[in-house]
Amino acid sequence: MKTIILKRGKEDSLHRFHPWVFSGAINRFVPSEPEEGEVVEVETSDGEYIATGHFQIGSIMVRVLSFAHETIDQAFYERYIKSALDVRRCIGVASDPLNNTYRLVHGEGDNLSGLVIDIYGHTAVMQAHSVGIHRDRHVIAEALKTVMADAIDNIFYKSETTLPFKAELGQENGFLLGGSTEDIAVENGLKFHVDWLKGQKTGFFVDQRANRQLLEQYSHGHRVLNMFCYTGGFSFYAMRGGAQLVHSVDSSQKAIDLTNANVRLNFPDDPRHTAYQDDAFRFLDSIPARSDGQKENGEPENGKCPYDLIILDPPAFAKHKNALHNALKGYTRLNQKAFEKLPSGGILFTFSCSQVVTKDQFRAAVFTAAAAARRRVRILHQLHQPADHPINIYHPEGEYLKGLVLYVE
Ligand code: SAH
Secondary structure (H helix, E strand, C coil): CCEEEECCCCCHHHHCCCCEEEHHHEEEEECCCCCCCCEEEEECCCCCEEEEEEECCCCEEEEEEECCCCCCCHHHHHHHHHHHHHHHHHHCCCCECCECEEEEEEHHHHCCCCEEEEEECCEEEEEECCHHHHHCHHHHHHHHHHHHHHHCCEEEEECCCCCCCCCCCCCCEEEEECCCCCCEEEECCEEEECCCCCCCCCCCCHHHHHHHHHHHHHCCCCEEEEECCCCCHHHHHHHHCCCCEEEEEECCHHHHHHHHHHHHHHCCCCCCEEEEECCHHHHHHHCCCCCCCCCCCCCCCCCCCCCCEEEECCCCCCCCHHHHHHHHHHHHHHHHHHHHHCCCCEEEEEEECCCCCCHHHHHHHHHHHHHHCCCCEEEEEEEECCCCCCCCCCCHHHCCCEEEEEEEC
16 A cells, blocks of 8 residues: 655644645655555654545545554445444434435545435435545445445435546446435425436535524514525425415526425425526515615515515535635625615524635624624524534534524614
């Protein structure tokens, strides 16, 4: 096995179990540079073993899988996937009859850097975010089948868009096991179609489960606007919660079709829901501003904002650190528009899923938006990713989803 020797003093973060080795920390390769995706060992400048991981070309050069000299084979993946399953059992998502949808493996959060596995009923959808995981995909599928036994019949591999694109890699989407086209999954008793083949992420955003449940509690009697609806997750929870009306908006027609299909699946012929294909910023601009007049009582009136609960769950505005500044401006601009429209007593559920935006930065962006709109705002809830998206304590970069529930005076 090839070895990577670190520069002197560059081992500290690995001693603290941080799972990445950056290119700047590497002194040399012994005997030669590994191939992308190859399993390598990492040693200090004094020749002391520190870690084993997948080699990768780029700024992160090793994604660590083990700090304990383990061999990376099927038995290794079985142990680690079993440990991930134990955590899901502990938090109660792996055996809930009303919920057959959860994240089984969350990359570094489960000590499996580069691997994501979501479970939808009897189907596991597996994504590789590193070349090493892509190379190991068949071994991982075998390990997954062994650990999950009868709980899964299908493994769909979906890495066309998540791998660093390199020629000859053979990125592919397809079944590694089974081949069922049954595509309806259940979250908290609500049904939805999962588009494994073409959908974003693994087909559904399983990370908003708890936040959608919270929205349901707030929805009774409200006029709800679900911006960036994608598959309509927040919309059908709002409907079950007793919303007066629910409007869903997304710029993608495919998302609008999925939302309509999912709403129909749960609430056939329910006239409360309408979906619009539109740009979120343009749609918000087209809503009449709230009235500052004395007659404002939360009721819809001509020329008044027709919504009193808005959800903003946009895609990541910053995928890299150098996009951070513009991303924060984007969050401010978007939230300001919502603050300008919501009537007194309105509620805003607002999110950011950009990993490079910290929760303090996001909160500051929303604070700036509230101040610019000159609204008085109370924070009711501070939201985050759910327990089946755990954060490795040594890898704070794994904390990506943050949200606020705000009461607007
Ligand atoms: N809230 C969703 C996830 C949102 S994903 C859920 O609970 O599952 C982000 C969505 O924003 C995608 O569906 C994408 O099509 C949409 N989108 C991206 N840019 C947009 C824009 N400018 N206006 C409206 N929708 C947009």
